[in-house]
Amino acid sequence: MNVLFIVPYPVGRAASQRFRVEQFLPYLQATGISYKLVPFWSRDTFAILYKGGNILRKIAGTLQGFLQRVALVLQLQQYDYIFIHREATPVGPPWFEWLAAKVFKVKLIFDFDDAIWLENTSAENQKASTYKQHHKIAKVCTWGYKISAGNRYLQEYAQQFNEQSVYLPTTINLAKYNRLKNQETERVVIGWIGSHSTLPYLKLIEPVLQQLEQQYTFDFVVIADREPDLTLKSLKFVRWREEVEVENLLQLNIGVMPLPETEWAKGKCAFKALQYMALGIPAVVSAVGANIAAVPHGNVGYTCTTERDWYKSLERLLLNIELRSRMGADGREWVAEKYSLTTHQHTFLNLFN
Structure with a gap:
């Protein structure tokens, strides 16, 4: 079995991706399943993405991410499953998801851990939010083979469009969180x-x-x-x-x-x-x-x-x-x-x- 993971962020840089995707990969590998993980943002672009200025570098990094997604389209039939965490592209319609599920007929697993069908506009993402097309989440849920939702509220939303919507909470690796706080401290x-x-x-x-x-x-x-x-x-x-x-x-x-x-x-x-x-x-x-x-x-x-x-x-x-x-x-x-x-x-x- 071969799985393509489509993720937004560079490896190790975002909590949602680390705890909902990356920490499960050793278990996947242990079962003999091979995979490839492809972020949208490069490390260099992500490092400046939420900082002021660097407009040209941000535009260049965004174009690079889109070009990489376009190049992946020709490789989709190599995979048995495509796992998308949150979204394939940060702005625009769900063209990648549609091609994967409807044209290339690859089983699409969609994972999300926020109410991303809603607008959540801040000063930083106000301009980008105009192009987000939040309504695309319903379509992606409809096209999905299975949906992985981070809490019951998200699962209920997804079930409106797809009965194969699974509750998968964001989990903790207790092998890493392997200590218990000593509460006997001088200062609280x-x-x-x-x-x-x-x-x-x-x-x-x-x-x-x-x-x-x-x-x-x-x-x-x-x-x-x-x-x-x-x-x-x-x-x-x-x-x-x-x-x-x-x-x-x-x-x-x-x-x-x-x-x-x-x-x-x-x-x-x-x-x-x-x-x-x-x-x-x-x-x-x-x-x-x-x-x-x-x-x-x-x-x-x-x-x-x-x-x-x-x-x-x-x-x-x-x-x-x-x-x-x-x-x-x-x-x-x-x-x-x-x-x-x-x-x-x-x-x-x-x-x-």
């Missing part, structure tokens, strides 16, 4: 990990953190690819790097994941919370979408609706080391049972049956 650290696209969500809990700062001493650590715009005396910024991701997360005693109550946020797969819990770090999250199922309230962390919920939950954990330790240990067991890589490897491999 509350923290968050993510990318520039979700950094604005931290504004939702900024007033709560400011209020806590008036009563308690702690650090608030943000692990990201860009510095946050927050007015907090407790703020410490750590630039994200894959090779020290686990070590940086182990700085935290408490992990947070605020989300707004929007349709887009319902498509999020609670992955930050899973990262925290896998390392024995209690998670405090917004009671939105997949967060509700991923973080059983009061057992492994807390789900919050109001600012008061956030304040009381964070305060409780700040003041109680035994509670942090117990919830952290229970969270680790919960992830091992429900969200680990080994638990869901067969769900991934069964996509190719």
Whole structure:
């Protein structure tokens, strides 16, 4: 069997791709299935993609990605399956997906972990969003042999167009997340990990953190690819790097994941919370979408609706080391049972049956 993986990002550069595609590849190889993985963006283009300026280089990198996709068309019949993570091209109609499924008749597996049929416009992607053609997701779901959806909300959407829509949560490799946070630290650290696209969500809990700062001493650590715009005396910024991701997360005693109550946020797969819990770090999250199922309230962390919920939950954990330790240990067991890589490897491999 031969599989072509069509992915947006260079290897090792984006969380969704790392945890939904790349970490499963050794299991695929172990079964004797060969594969080829082809990103749209080169490493050089991706390095400047979300930075200001470099317009000509970005245009050149985009054209290069399109030309590579065109060249792949003539190779499609070499493959038994084509696995597309999120989209084959970042803008324009789903021409590649249509050719693969309808003309070359290759079995198309479509994987997504966000509500990408909705517009989610930020200052950075506003121009590109005009050309995104978000409605194409419904068509791709219709053409798919199987659909892999990151949470139940996404699965329900896909099932409108394709009965072969499978729930495959974003999973954690516990062989890599192989340590348990020691909560006996001199100073408590509350923290968050993510990318520039979700950094604005931290504004939702900024007033709560400011209020806590008036009563308690702690650090608030943000692990990201860009510095946050927050007015907090407790703020410490750590630039994200894959090779020290686990070590940086182990700085935290408490992990947070605020989300707004929007349709887009319902498509999020609670992955930050899973990262925290896998390392024995209690998670405090917004009671939105997949967060509700991923973080059983009061057992492994807390789900919050109001600012008061956030304040009381964070305060409780700040003041109680035994509670942090117990919830952290229970969270680790919960992830091992429900969200680990080994638990869901067969769900991934069964996509190719």
